[in-house]
Amino acid sequence: SxxxxxxxxxxxxxxxxxxxxxxxxxxxxxxxxxxxxxxxxxxxxxxxxxxxxxxxxxxxxxxxxxxxxxxxxxxxxxxxxxxxxxxxxxxxxxxxxxxxxxxxxxxxxxxxxxxxLSNCRDSATMQFCANKLDKKDFFGKSDPFMVFYRSNEDGTFTICHKTEVVKNTLNPVWQPFTIPVRALCNGDFDRTIKVEVYDWDRDGSHDFIGDFTTSYRELARGQSQFNVYEVINTKKKMKKKKYVNSGTVTLLSFSVESEFTFLDYIKGGTQINFTVAIDFTASNGNPSQSTSLHYMNPYQLNAYAMALKAVGEIIQDYDSDKMFPALGFGAKLPPDGRVSHEFPLNGNLENPYCNGIEGILEAYHQSLKTVQLYGPTNFAPVVNHVARYSAAVQDGSQYFVLLIITDGVISDMAQTKEAIVNGAKLPMSIIIVGVGQAEFDAMVELDGDDIRISSRGKLAERDIVQVTSCAGTLKYF
Known part of the structure; x- marks a missing residue:
């Protein structure tokens, strides 16, 4: 219903x-x-x-x-x-x-x-009571509740909120509730808001008591004589000459809070810093063979390049200089074959920045020619790399986004969890994109949508990780 x-x-x-x-x-x-x-x-x-x-x-x-x-x-x-x-x-x-x-x-x-439109991210909290509502139950008083409707451009109404039922009373006081202003009036302060009052019945055939109309602008006046509404049952009014109303509804309180959006930070000058980390482990396959996830087909982007472009081309518009650190992990580096989980794709330890997404792709292609794919799949070093930079800037002027593209099961889960928990209090977020046909269920554990991750008994202060597959990523971009 x-x-x-x-x-x-x-x-x-x-x-x-x-x-x-x-x-x-x-x-x-x-x-x-x-x-x-x-x-x-x-x-x-x-x-x-x-x-x-x-x-x-x-x-x-x-x-x-x-x-x-x-x-x-x-x-x-x-x-x-x-x-x-x-x-x-x-x-x-x-x-x-x-x-x-x-x-x-x-x-x-x-x-x-x-x-x-700033008013569309506001949320309004309000509370109502009613007095002398019509008695609808034969053996007792009414069980009243209210239903709020937003008016549409075509004159129809769409339900946007329903209060709880207050049992056995003609003078209910409903609990305060919070609703986004956009849901209530779509940002139009003068748009009609219709409120219907019902008597609740167990079988779902709720009895109509009456209704009234108001607007966001009227409600925003708060508790006053302007926000006492007569509940009118039109059919009853037409039948009874002495009909006055079916009770009154009074606004007890009204307040508004603004919710900050992504644009607030961008307009305030927050700089988005984008870092990419690419999986160079041997499970990707020999880059010279067409079955490899790192295979460079001259006519088609491989899975890593597609994921990078899908995410990077969105984020780069929020970075003024479009210079992005690009890292690799899980490879043996020349000349001594040392395994690294935090090496610059451009080979420059002092300046790992690449010019735009195309610059990252060029550095990625060059790295495939010089490093040896190895292992294991460790995320913690690149997470800590970004965390070090974000820890140095916590005044709101910069925010750091790390994109990790990988093909396999994570090898350092405990260390990565610890790095994420520590990073959750910093201005940073992590996007993990899985490519290929490997099993990624274990990585979903890092995504705190349902259960906040923890390490050493400490919960992450917030969810900073989003895990998706390459197919899922391309669906959204």
Whole structure:
């Protein structure tokens, strides 16, 4: 039954990152004087077009677009006017640079302005009580509960919250509840919120007591005379001339808290530092043979290169200099055959940085020609490598992301758990991507989604690890 839908159940259907909304506006200047028609702009995919503005080569369009922004995805937008310009949405959310011109070829300039709708990441906490509700049970009082509905653009209503049932009373006091503002009104403070009051029945045939309407703006006034609502049963009102109401509902308290989003940190100047670590153990197979996961097919990327591009091309847009440390582990290094689990792919111990994702791929290809695949599969050294850097910068100005790409079962589980637990209090996260057909179930233990990992009796302060397969990674990017 839809009446059994709680706020949590509703929100489970909505991707977490879709809570982040951008408002996008467009303007243009210095369009060619020979344009024969008034300018307008298309914004694709599926967002429509601007209005037409007559007699100007410098239109400033009023129509705005509300876009879901998924920081973990590559979102291409196409702006089309008298030519076509492609750009990445993420490039407009980089280090506070949310206003940028896109220079066309001798056709003028399209200016895109984007800002996050901050009220859509707010959460509201409120509490209600009711007085003198209609008595619906023959042998006792009512068992009232309330159902909240958000109004939609087409005039329909969508359930967004249901309170608990308060048994055997006509004057219930419900528990406080918290709901995201977006779920309540989609960020429109004046949008109608409908509240229905029911008497709970065991068989599910709940009796309708009445309803009332309000808005987020009204609720935000808090406890006052404006937030005492008459509960009206329209059918009952039509039948009885002396009908007044079916009781009243009063707002007891209302408060709002803002939840910080990824964009808050980016706009605040937080620098994302991306490090990649690649598995060079012998279980990958001889790189010179086509069956190897490291085989360099001139016509197709191998699994390691695909995983690197899938993740790296997203993250690199949030790194201003796009210089990334690239490490390898599990190989014998020249000239003495020493086994290393923390060697730079470019061979430079003092400066392991590579220029962009293409630079990492080039260094990776060169390493395959010089090192000998060996083992075992140890993660702890590369985790500790990134942890050392993140420990040195804990003022919020930098965040570190380590991508580990591997084909096999981890050999140093205990040491890696300890490194992760220690790193959980630092500004860092770890993405582990499994490639090939090996068994990766053991690595899922490092992902603290369900059970927080621990080491030496100490729990990780937070979950900083995401484990996925190469197929799963490519599905999202």
């Amino acid at each position: 839809s009446l059994g839908t709680s706020t949590e159940e509703v929100l489970k259907k909505v991707p977490v990152s879709s809570i982040c909304l951008l408002k996008v506006l467009l303007s243009c200047f210095s369009f060619h004087h020979f344009l024969s028609s008034p300018p307008f702009v298309f914004l694709l995919p599926q967002f429509g077009r601007t209005e037409v503005i007559d007699n100007t080569l410098n239109p400033d369009f009023v129509r705005k677009y509300i876009l879901d922004y998924f920081f973990e995805e590559k979102q291409n937008l196409l702006v089309s006017t008298f030519g076509q310009i492609e750009f990445l949405l993420s490039s407009y959310c980089f280090l506070s640079l949310l206003h940028r011109g896109i220079q066309g070829k001798k056709c003028g300039t399209i200016v895109l302005s984007a800002e996050e």
